[in-house]
Amino acid sequence: MSGAGSGAPGRRARPEWDVYFMDIAHVVKTRSNCSRRNVAAVIVKDRRIISTGYNGAPRGVRNCDEGGCPRCASSAPSGSGLMDCICSHAEENAITQAAYHGISTKDASIYVTLSPCLMCAKMIVNAGIREVVYDEEYSVTEQTRSLLAEAGVRLRRLVGYRRPHLVRDGDGGDGGACGCNG
Numbered sequence: 001m002s003g004a005g006s007g008a009p010g011r012r013a014r015p016e017w018d019v020y021f022m023d024i025a026h027v028v029k030t031r032s033n034c035s036r037r038n039v040a041a042v043i044v045k046d047r048r049i050i051s052t053g054y055n056g057a058p059r060g061v062r063n064c065d066e067g068g069c070p071r072c073a074s075s076a077p078s079g080s081g082l083m084d085c086i087c088s089h090a091e092e093n094a095i096t097q098a099a100y101h102g103i104s105t106k107d108a109s110i111y112v113t114l115s116p117c118l119m120c121a122k123m124i125v126n127a128g129i130r131e132v133v134y135d136e137e138y139s140v141t142e143q144t145r146s147l148l149a150e151a152g153v154r155l156r157r158l159v160g161y162r163r164p165h166l167v168r169d170g171d172g173g174d175g176g177a178c179g180c181n182g
C-alpha cells in the first residue's frame, strides 16, 4: 500500500538527485573495458545529463581487456606506470565526449564512482566544472583536494550512498571495496 500522504496508489519513492545521478554512473561503469579498474563519470547541468564517460582504451584502439594496454596487462602495482597507460580516465572521457559534441561543461557538476586523480582534477578545473561528487575514495587525494579547493571547485563525497542493486558485485571490478550489494 502507498504510504500516508503519498498520493496515487502504487506511487513509489523517487531517488534524490544525487542518488539518481550516482546510480546512473554505476550503470555507465559496467561499459568500462579496463582490466585494472572500472570507473565512470556523469556530467550534469541543471539536473540534466550532458555527458557520460567510463575508463578504457581510446576510441578506435583495441580495448584494454583485449590486450590493448600493455601497462594494465602487466603486473605493475596499482598507481605505478601510469605514464605508460593508454587507458583514458572516466572524467577525461566524459569531458572529451562533451567537447566532441560541442557541449559546454561550464558550471556543471560531475558525478564519479571514484574520487578523481590529479590529472583529471586539472581537467575538471579547466573544463569549468564547479562541483565533483564521488562515491568511493581513491588513495591519492591530498594534492587533488587542495588543487580543487584552490580553484574553487567543490568536492564532496556522497556519504551513506548505496550502489544500485542492478549493478552486481563483480561488475565494478574496482577492488571490491564496497560490499553493500545484496
Ligand SMILES: [Zn+2]
Residues within 6 Å of the ligand: 033, 034, 035, 036, 037, 056, 057, 064, 065, 069, 072, 087
Ligand atoms: Zn586499462
Ligand SMILES: [Zn+2]
Residues within 6 Å of the ligand: 089, 090, 091, 116, 117, 118, 119, 120, 121
Ligand atoms: Zn583520472
